[in-house]
Amino acid sequence: MAPIIHWFRRDLRLADNTALAAAARDSGGAVLPVFILDDALLCGRHASPPRAAFLLASLGSLDADLRALGSRLLVRRGEPLRELLSLARESQAQGVYWNRDYTPYAVRRDGAAEAGLRSAGLRAQSFKDAVAFEMLEVATQQGRPYAIYTPYARRWRQLLAERGLMLAPAPSLAPLERWPASLPIPALEDLGLALGATALPPAGEAAAISRLRAFADPRREPGMAGYAPARDLPGVDGTSRLSPHLRLGSLSPRQCLATALSLREAEAARAGADAWVGELIWRDFYAQVLFHHPHALRGAFRRELDALAWENDEGLFRAWQEGRTGYPLVDAAMRQLRQEGWMHNRARMVVASFLTKDLLVDWRWGERHFMRLLVDGDPAANNGGWQWAAGTGTDAQPYFRIFNPASQGQRFDPQGAYVRRYLPELANVPDRHIHAPHLMALAEQLRADVQVGRDYPAPIVDHGAQRVRALALYRVARGRPSNL
DNA sequence: TTTTGAGTTGTTCGA
DNA sequence: GTCGAACAACTCAAA
Numbered sequence: 223m224a225p226i227i228h229w230f231r232r233d234l235r236l237a238d239n240t241a242l243a244a245a246a247r248d249s250g251g252a253v254l255p256v257f258i259l260d261d262a263l264l265c266g267r268h269a270s271p272p273r274a275a276f277l278l279a280s281l282g283s284l285d286a287d288l289r290a291l292g293s294r295l296l297v298r299r300g301e302p303l304r305e306l307l308s309l310a311r312e313s314q315a316q317g318v319y320w321n322r323d324y325t326p327y328a329v330r331r332d333g334a335a336e337a338g339l340r341s342a343g344l345r346a347q348s349f350k351d352a353v354a355f356e357m358l359e360v361a362t363q364q365g366r367p368y369a370i371y372t373p374y375a376r377r378w379r380q381l382l383a384e385r386g387l388m389l390a391p392a393p394s395l396a397p398l399e400r401w402p403a404s405l406p407i408p409a410l411e412d413l414g415l416a417l418g419a420t421a422l423p424p425a426g427e428a429a430a431i432s433r434l435r436a437f438a439d440p441r442r443e444p445g446m447a448g449y450a451p452a453r454d455l456p457g458v459d460g461t462s463r464l465s466p467h468l469r470l471g472s473l474s475p476r477q478c479l480a481t482a483l484s485l486r487e488a489e490a491a492r493a494g495a496d497a498w499v500g501e502l503i504w505r506d507f508y509a510q511v512l513f514h515h516p517h518a519l520r521g522a523f524r525r526e527l528d529a530l531a532w533e534n535d536e537g538l539f540r541a542w543q544e545g546r547t548g549y550p551l552v553d554a555a556m557r558q559l560r561q562e563g564w565m566h567n568r569a570r571m572v573v574a575s576f577l578t579k580d581l582l583v584d585w586r587w588g589e590r591h592f593m594r595l596l597v598d599g600d601p602a603a604n605n606g607g608w609q610w611a612a613g614t615g616t617d618a619q620p621y622f623r624i625f626n627p628a629s630q631g632q633r634f635d636p637q638g639a640y641v642r643r644y645l646p647e648l649a650n651v652p653d654r655h656i657h658a659p660h661l662m663a664l665a666e667q668l669r670a671d672v673q674v675g676r677d678y679p680a681p682i683v684d685h686g687a688q689r690v691r692a693l694a695l696y697r698v699a700r701g702r703p704s705n706l
Numbered sequence: 707t708t709t710t711g712a713g714t715t716g717t718t719c720g721a
Numbered sequence: 722g723t724c725g726a727a728c729a730a731c732t733c734a735a736a
Contacts, residue, residue, distance in 0.1 A: 363735070366734095369733065370712090504714085567715090622728045622729075623715090
């Protein structure tokens, strides 16, 4: 039987891979697994060294997994349609299968690939795989996409209960007679990128599965069972940390859901499992929001809030990026981002609120910075999160909800475990002052081995004053310039 | 068609 | 220290 090309993109796994399983089924195992390095994503203005490095490591792992089955990963670099056409010609393939991706760039790319392959007489078939429900599967009674999370989630959970979970079977792959030429998986430097000091999590399908198992293990504290309260504490390892795997598909959302659903059978784990499923629903929600409203990638979802007059002070922005704002929770988080290519979700909200509402910098500057450094950086989720924080998005937080970085710290990191981990200069500051070290008298600073202004910055802005200015900024953008 | 209820994650102020 | 109100309407979703 003529082989079928499986075009890997954000589904770098063998288990529960919808398109791969279909390709194996339809070709009698004659699958040509392909990954195409796309310079538009890797090297352009969207380049992200940590994410590229994680991708390359994941590709290495995928290739090894394929080789264990007598197959291998073919790597090409270039314009996807051209590479697919040339691979199809070289391998006499009957067609190309892939799993759908919903970002505006991917929709354009895949539309062009589909048209080009079909006009060359090849089969081109795409599958739902990256989300539990896509496009208009979760829709209002009027058939419109939801714009508010809670009713969306209610309907999503109802649909899941009705339809249940179907995982794709493991693909049985047969070795091909002829393998087209493949590039070696490049090193990061070959792409003109450098990782710097970022330490990445383990990549690949096996690492993803073992992290999911560890997270769901009932003997583990807090684990999935304790997720609901623990996920809010950045100093505690209370989240799944699976986001990089979900980003590249070394784990599927169905695998996560199957684990969560089996765990929630136990009464004690139900609240945690439900809360965690809620996060997977957010992932589908934002993918769907961006799919239906691609303008949100460039500007405010609520278009009238494009009128916000950001101050965009580059010095303040740099201080935020480098973690020297004088607000310990913000600075710890920004340093975690640099060191790990990842940031705790509570901290993401705090730094996003701080950049927009305290520094009055355009949320898109922060969005871009996150996309450059986050291993899990996903256009839809990242955009949704930033627009939520800025109050410009679907279902955004009320504009007057402005986080106070010090009280957020006291509430969610009371002993400063998180802050001390990333800001060693504050190691000896007493808990009482850990989120506002500048309030220590000089004698206390000396006792704590830190001099504010020398070893750690004094606050670069005054939260109370900036809060008032932010409220005024939003009031003007909403067309209510006076407070009278 | 109209009405009604509701909306991830807060903060500040003054009694 | 604690507690309730104010912050602001507005739009979405469903009955």
